[in-house]
Amino acid sequence: MNSTLDVLRDDTLSLPSSIPHLLQQAAQQHAGRTAIEAHGQRTDYRDLPRLALAVTRSLMALGIEKGDRVAIWAPNGRDWIIAALGIHCAGAVMVPINTRMKGSEAADILQRSGSRVLFVQPHFLGTNYLALLAPCRPASLEHMVLLEEGQVASALDLDWDEFLALGTTVSEHSAQARSDSVQANDLSDLLFTSGTTGKPKGVMSAHGQNLRAFSEYVKVIGLQAGDRYLVINPFFHAFGYKAGWLTCLLAGATILPHAVFDAEAVFQRIAAERINVLPGPPTLYLSMLAHPKLAETDLSSLRIAVTGAATIPPILIERMRRELGFAVVTTAYGLTECGGLATICVPHDAAETIAGTSGRAIPGTEVSIRDPHNRPLAAGNTGEICLRGFHVMQGYFEDPVATAQTIDSEGWLHTGDIGVLDAAGNLRITDRLKDMFIVGGFNCYPAEIEAGLMEHPAVAQVAVIGIADERMGEVGCACVVLRHGQSLDQAQLIEWAREHMANYKVPRQVRFFEALPVNASNKVAKNELRAKVNA
Template sequence: MTRTIYGSFREVAARHAERDAIRDGDVRLTYAQVDALVRRTARALLALGCKRGDRVAIWANNRWEWPIAALGAQAIGAAIVLCGTRLKGGEVARNLIRANARFLFADPGFGSYDFVAAIGEQPLPDLAATVVFDDRRGESVMGFELFLDLADTVTEAELETAIAAVQSGDLSDLIFTSGTTGAPKAVPMAHEQSLIACEVQQRDISHFVPGDVFLVMYPFAHNAGYRAGWQAGWLHGVTILVTRDFDALHLIGLIERERVSYLPAVPTIFQAIMDHPAFATADHSSLRIVSTGATTIPIQLIERMQAAFRHATVYTGYGLTEAAGSVSNTRPGDDARIIVNSTGRVLSNLSVRILDADGNEVAQGCDGEIAVKGPQVMRGYLDDPAATAAAFTADGYFRTGDVGRFDAAGNLTITDRLKDMFIVGGFNVYPAEVEQMIGGIAGVREVAVIGVPDDRLGEVGCAYIVASGEPPIDEQAVHAICRERLANYKVPRAIRILEALPRNATGKIDKPALRNAT
């Protein structure tokens, strides 16, 4: 049986036609209204020449139009390419080229950064059209309403033909991630895999009921805001609540006013909410699940959350883009120490092994590389057979590059990262990518980037530089270049110039020594 993301959504929308599907400020759209807009978007894309197998990129903040554009593309067999709003124009252009994206939906900008101008500066000859979520008028760059008007040139019968051609194994999305080489790699997922990931999340973690209100704090361009966010919610009759204001008082009022039932967020969000004087008298009894993770979590924070959100279950978990989201998650009844010291039990449709350096499974309680296998685990990186071969064991387990161990109860604890990746406020940062950029600055001879603890963000970057002496460089100049060329979460918070970098016996830079000296 053919299963597609839009086909599954369509069935849910028919059952919950009058229920709110999304709320974004003053915008309130029912499932019936969303379905109509999705279909109109799909017809407009067909009018532009979009077809099954094409790639449609989305570079926008969380807003009601984002999932409608995504579902409209997926309905006719195009795959969406997720672009984070903190990326700069050159970073997005690189991803569009790698993905062979022909169409782009974009916000006007993020803060003072102009997305349309930034992408217009890039050489993208294969980009046929850019649709901006505003009211501008043009041919290659057009506003969303003008774009939707194109739908009138395509019939419903033509749309149904396009929808019927989509297969379960067709590509549904591409999310870029990075590895030890620093070169971003695209993780492809098929419709069937995405649906399976949403179903196991529902079965093991979310337990959504129709009418739940899901405040999606994570970016829609991140797996946690996309697949585990609005997509999982919309497949179960949930109301998605959008906010672009992370002020603690605003969030407290939003939770109370909208009767939010499901709230995943990074630890800093929960700290800010609980620290605000208004929290003590606010009604947050509607919350039944609050979850956090993606960084180091103090046990005091978890204990405080369990006491403060006494009507809710507090969760944490572990996941990765290559597994379409969650790999393990804590469960109701777990105490604070389990939530802090582990990521819970492996999801019911996944198999996880802990491997030694030779690829052999280690005994319970011993550390090793985490390897995962299951139907929603990617088949391989896009157009990168070498990286794919290196990422999988002979029997099909994906080697995550993370080090962990199981306890006697089956809880998975993450103890280290083989890939040196660190997490800044919920965003993965890969040192090799930052090192490549800094290494290209005139006057830099060598560079090493590590993650260091930070009270607010969990970890931040620290760059150690050896100068070449010509031209002269200083920390402030390097920092300014980093801010110009990198997403802000990738910018090292500290830059230190050394005479030499420590090295191990093989001559490689000794990052553990740098961490110990920090």
């Protein structure tokens, strides 16, 4: 079924062809406006190309060619954006890495992406990223560039000033020529996601796809030049990168990076810095509504809220409008494999529509609900959500088998999500084919977590399920069978998991079983497990 937002028109002729072209266009159109504001430092739109091309020149000095992969492992901040834009202008492919990953997890992505350079913030929230990576640093990683002061790990690694000094050997003209050569179909980024199966895979997205999709997003939410956008969603995720700072560049808005969500700190920033735009997962708004200082905090500047595909009570939408003061509250659906955006509600939709659905397809996108035999189903029938359109990924990086399993011969991206379209074309998510659950806005894939927990010497078998949690929405519960003669309790396994995997993946509960229930195919019957855990 082809369903598009009636309020929009597919107008791609005026769009820049690439992120470097967008950068030049934004610098001309919005000179004099603040592009990035962080820690009291304001960066003007007119200065962004110069700052980005300084990074490009240094990357070229290190031998980075078009199509090479360059990674970033750092929290939200000004330098993250400058580094990313420099990577884009070099024609390289940006590889963001989750700041919550452990060293082995980050090393796996660096190795499989073939990243030659890594921009890294040495310390964040008490974690030493250089020390985490040191024991497992892949040989393919030639250089690390430190985004703040720290002790470099080897002679080939550089602090920020040393890195920028390298660029003096490459002319501005050469860097500009490289930037100008980047085209719409060139890869812009490689975001690693577990998709519908366990091990993370690199999703290949191109410049033109990103710009077209998020120009529609700008129109729907009503983002305007000069708006002040507090980007809490992490830059390593499409929500913080593409629906975050990239969207700001499309509109001429001011990017205010925020590294760690804390309700009180966010409250203070909204009031003191006159924030207009505040997207995030439902947990963000629930935390704000529950904050004891809500009544005494000036939230009058807030105008736009965007949240994820999770179904939420209509009363929450109404409270966000009434108590938080948002004029625009909308929900959207997307996944990394389609660039992060496929459907969205328009602001004038009823609270029930915004809370209970993810809206209609953006222009250029088809949404089809399909049965197990890949046949389309009529409106009102439940099946797998499939997407087709300009923004579907070019494939999984160096994984043609997984790509063919996900995108069929007719170009339909099989999302692994279950849903239904109503008569108006609104999409409602009802279930997930592959048992994914979402912890505070982060996708968690049981197969990936199970593989990690199986490395514990006392674990013989494990199945991970998502269970409801009032604060986080969902959390993981590990159902464990111990090896014969081994002993282990919940606290011990959780503590071990915290040392070996990103925090959002760590199960919040552990249940021990003599044996896990299985179905006729001898696969773990997770529905039975859920019933037992929730009993």
